[in-house]
Amino acid sequence: xxxxxxxxxxxxxxxxxxxxxxxxxxxxxxxxxxxxxxxxxxxxxxxxxxxxxxxxxxxxxxxxxxxxxxxxxxxxxxxxxxxxxxxxxxxxxxxxxxxxxxxxxxxxxxxxxxxxxxxxxxxxxxxxxxxxxxxxxxxxxxxxxxxxxxxxxxxxxxxxxxxxxxxxxxxxxxxxxxxxxxxxxxxxxxxxxxxxxxxxxxxxxxxxxxxxxxxxxxxxxxxxxxxxxxxxxxxxxxxxxxxxxxxxxxxxxxxxxxxxxxxxxxxxxxxxxxxxxxxx
Amino acid sequence: xxxxxxxxxxxxxxxxxxxxxxxxxxxxxxxxxxxxxxxxxxxxxxxxxxxxxxxxxxxxxxxxxxxxxxxxxxxxxxxxxxxxxxxxxxxxxxxxxxxxxxxxxxxxxxxxxxxxxxxxxxxxxxxxxxxxxxxxxxxxxxxxxxxxxxxxxxxxxxx
Numbered sequence: 001x002x003x004x005x006x007x008x009x010x011x012x013x014x015x016x017x018x019x020x021x022x023x024x025x026x027x028x029x030x031x032x033x034x035x036x037x038x039x040x041x042x043x044x045x046x047x048x049x050x051x052x053x054x055x056x057x058x059x060x061x062x063x064x065x066x067x068x069x070x071x072x073x074x075x076x077x078x079x080x081x082x083x084x085x086x087x088x089x090x091x092x093x094x095x096x097x098x099x100x101x102x103x104x105x106x107x108x109x110x111x112x113x114x115x116x117x118x119x120x121x122x123x124x125x126x127x128x129x130x131x132x133x134x135x136x137x138x139x140x141x142x143x144x145x146x147x148x149x150x151x152x153x154x155x156x157x158x159x160x161x162x163x164x165x166x167x168x169x170x171x172x173x174x175x176x177x178x179x180x181x182x183x184x185x186x187x188x189x190x191x192x193x194x195x196x197x198x199x200x201x202x203x204x205x206x207x208x209x210x211x212x213x214x215x216x217x218x219x220x221x222x223x224x225x226x227x228x229x230x231x232x233x234x235x236x237x238x239x240x241x242x243x244x245x246x247x248x249x250x251x252x253x254x255x256x257x258x259x260x261x262x263x264x265x266x267x268x269x270x271x272x273x274x275x276x277x278x279x280x
Numbered sequence: 281x282x283x284x285x286x287x288x289x290x291x292x293x294x295x296x297x298x299x300x301x302x303x304x305x306x307x308x309x310x311x312x313x314x315x316x317x318x319x320x321x322x323x324x325x326x327x328x329x330x331x332x333x334x335x336x337x338x339x340x341x342x343x344x345x346x347x348x349x350x351x352x353x354x355x356x357x358x359x360x361x362x363x364x365x366x367x368x369x370x371x372x373x374x375x376x377x378x379x380x381x382x383x384x385x386x387x388x389x390x391x392x393x394x395x396x397x398x399x400x401x402x403x404x405x406x407x408x409x410x411x412x413x414x415x416x417x418x419x420x421x422x423x424x425x426x427x428x429x430x431x432x433x434x435x436x437x438x439x
Contacts, residue, residue: 022284025285026285029282029284030282030283030284030285031284031285032284032285032286033284033285033286033289034284034286037286037290038286038289038290038293041290041293041294042293045293045294045297048297049297049300049301049305052301052305053300053304053305055305055309056304056305056306056307056308056309057308059308059309059311059312060312061311061312061315061316061318061319062316062319064312064316068312071309072309072312072313075306075309075310075313076313079310091302092298092302094306095298095301095302095305095306096298096301096302098301098306099294099297099298099301100294100298103294103297134290137286138282138283139283139284139285139286139287139290140286140287140290142283142287143286143287143288143289143290143291143294144290144291144294146287146291147291147294147295
């Protein structure tokens with residue numbers, strides 16, 4: 001793989017772009033840290049926290065500033081969705097949902113930065129690989145989805161109690177009367193319930209990852225239109241405007257995608273958590 | 281694009297951010313929003329109250345003005361009536377005075393007339409007596425003939 005990547009050309013360019021900046025912390029391939037996605041996630045989280053907490057500290061009930069207005073709109077919007085959907089009183093769900101939306105949106109937004117700008121800059125600084133879109137890293141989306149999965153189980157147990165929580169694995173979605181009937185539907189219930197629970201983090205993480213990975217790949221492909229071209233070649237003068245136009249179109253479309261994906265991740269998290277505390 | 285141990289770091293970072301948001305940002309912003317909502321609600325209520333009070337004050341002012349106008353009209357009417365009464369009273373007094381003066385004058389005239397007639401009669405009596413005495417060429421004793429003279433004077437006066 002490395003040999004092919006070093007070979008250059010379009011394949012090499014694409015492969016290079018899809019390679020993470022890695023640090024191995026163990027013997028197996030699993031024990032690898034993707035430094036770039038961790039760095040950009042922490043950077044964006046820090047940026048978000050800085051502005052959010054700064055605004056919160058200075059929040060005034062009087063006439064708010066524009067930044068305070070923007071953050072208040074987000075907070076109120078998320079709070080409204082959670083209050084409409086989540087049946088119990090909660091302190092953590094709404095901040096969690098806002099965090100998901102803000103973090104996913106910001107990480108997705110890194111896709112708006114010209115695809116070669118940061119990697120090329122890093123390359124000049126001696127960093128061989130750099131992927132700036134953390135959500136186009138499956139580890140990031142799976143990490144978040146697993147947290148949501150754990151929270152779903154936690155809230156289900158907290159609101160129903162352990163007995164009811166375990167019992168539901170065998171008594172829903174199929175209901176039966178009588179002891180024999182209940183025993184007969186129990187395996188089917190268990191199977192369906194396990195699939196239902198496991199599909200949630202899978203769909204959450206793969207949906208976001210797929211969208212962002214594909215988006216990034218298309219930016220890379222658009223960038224390939226003038227790969228290695230020189231001003232001497234006549235074809236460059238045709239391809240360059242085309243590339244600019246294609247990049248422009250995809251960026252505009254992608255604004256919609258990144259916002260929508262952040263919103264979907266947040267909304268589904270709220271919905272899953274709401275379903276977890278409801279009785280079957 | 282394989283899953284690596286990165287996911288643990290990413291998940292923990294995500295949860296930490298969510299906790300920080302809940303702990304250090306959310307309550308302040310919600311408090312500010314709720315305080316502002318309350319302020320706006322209070323302001324609207326105060327505006328409503330002010331408007332209602334303004335309406336009440338306006339109607340009260342109108343009532344006061346109307347009452348004042350009515351009272352002024354009453355006072356005016358009373359004044360006019362009193363003026364009329366005064367004029368009437370003065371007229372009546374003047375008429376009564378006039379009538380009294382006329383009566384007094386008439387009485388005086390009558391008294392004067394009586395007195396003049398009496399005087400005239402006396403003078404005439406005296407004249408008759410003196411004429412008679414001159415005619416009789418002797419002193420008529422006034423005392424002795426008083427009765428006769430008086431009778432004569434009466435007759436003259438009556439005639």
